[in-house]
Amino acid sequence: MIYKADLHIHSKKSFDGRMSVSEIIEKAKSKGLNAIAITDHDGYFDGEAEGIEIIRGCEFSTEYGHLLGLFMTDPIVEKDFHKIVSGVHEQGGIVVLAHPYQRRNMEEKVESIAHLIDGVEVFNSRAAKKNKEANRQAKAFADRHGLLYFAGSDSHLPGEIGNVILTCEGDDIRSALTGGFISIEGKHSDPVNTARSQFTRFKNAGWTPKTFIKWCLFALKCLFSKKEKENVVISKDR
Numbered sequence: 029m030i031y032k033a034d035l036h037i038h039s040k041k042s043f044d045g046r047m048s049v050s051e052i053i054e055k056a057k058s059k060g061l062n063a064i065a066i067t068d069h070d071g072y073f074d075g076e077a078e079g080i081e082i083i084r085g086c087e088f089s090t091e092y093g094h095l096l097g098l099f100m101t102d103p104i105v106e107k108d109f110h111k112i113v114s115g116v117h118e119q120g121g122i123v124v125l126a127h128p129y130q131r132r133n134m135e136e137k138v139e140s141i142a143h144l145i146d147g148v149e150v151f152n153s154r155a156a157k158k159n160k161e162a163n164r165q166a167k168a169f170a171d172r173h174g175l176l177y178f179a180g181s182d183s184h185l186p187g188e189i190g191n192v193i194l195t196c197e198g199d200d201i202r203s204a205l206t207g208g209f210i211s212i213e214g215k216h217s218d219p220v221n222t223a224r225s226q227f228t229r230f231k232n233a234g235w236t237p238k239t240f241i242k243w244c245l246f247a248l249k250c251l252f253s254k255k256e257k258e259n260v261v262i263s264k265d266r
């Protein structure tokens with residue numbers, strides 16, 4: 029079976045998401061995807077849909093940056109990186125470092141935990157907003173440590189779904205993601221999308237004058253920062 033997957037999508041269960049799961053599924057199918065991972069922040073989607081494989085996942089915020097747990101069977105309520113990693117592994121899940129170089133302060137830190145994780149997002153559509161080299165650095169990190177390639181759009185809005193299409197082949201989605209030939213086509217998300225999901229985040233938390241000014245400044249910055257035009261193609265035979 030050939031899978032076309034986007035492995036990093038947020039529903040409105042995330043504090044900064046606004047899509048319903050059915051909206052995500054519909055959009056993903058319209059983009060030709062037959063596999064998605066719904067990776068809500070500290071949340072957990074447990075459901076199925078016809079015609080599309082839904083990988084149960086979660087995005088954790090840890091002291092080593094954002095971490096995706098994929099193929100999970102039970103929710104994990106932990107904040108500590110090491111406890112999350114062992115929790116996901118105990119469930120038979122896969123641990124993937126999400127956009128490790130999105131911010132520049134993680135470079136040295138992530139080297140020390142490379143041996144504990146299974147894979148890295150070598151392309152994340154939102155990662156290059158602050159650090160233009162973020163995705164290239166992530167791929168070099170994966171190659172340096174022999175880690176599996178993963179990729180996702182980090183969609184918070186319908187227009188972002190399918191900004192990454194990861195193609196792989198196998199008897200099931202899990203074996204397709206962990207062995208054989210893989211190819212990734214990635215597009216960068218418009219920075220305005222990040223401003224829109226930050227708006228949702230502040231709105232959900234309840235606006236204060238301080239957060240409103242903070243958001244306005246952030247939105248202006250996003251509006252004037254140029255979208256990366258380059259489309260990226262990465263492939264590997266494992």
Ligand SMILES: [Zn+2]
Nearest residue numbers: 087094126127
């Ligand atoms: Zn993240």
Ligand SMILES: [Zn+2]
Nearest residue numbers: 036038087182
């Ligand atoms: Zn995310």
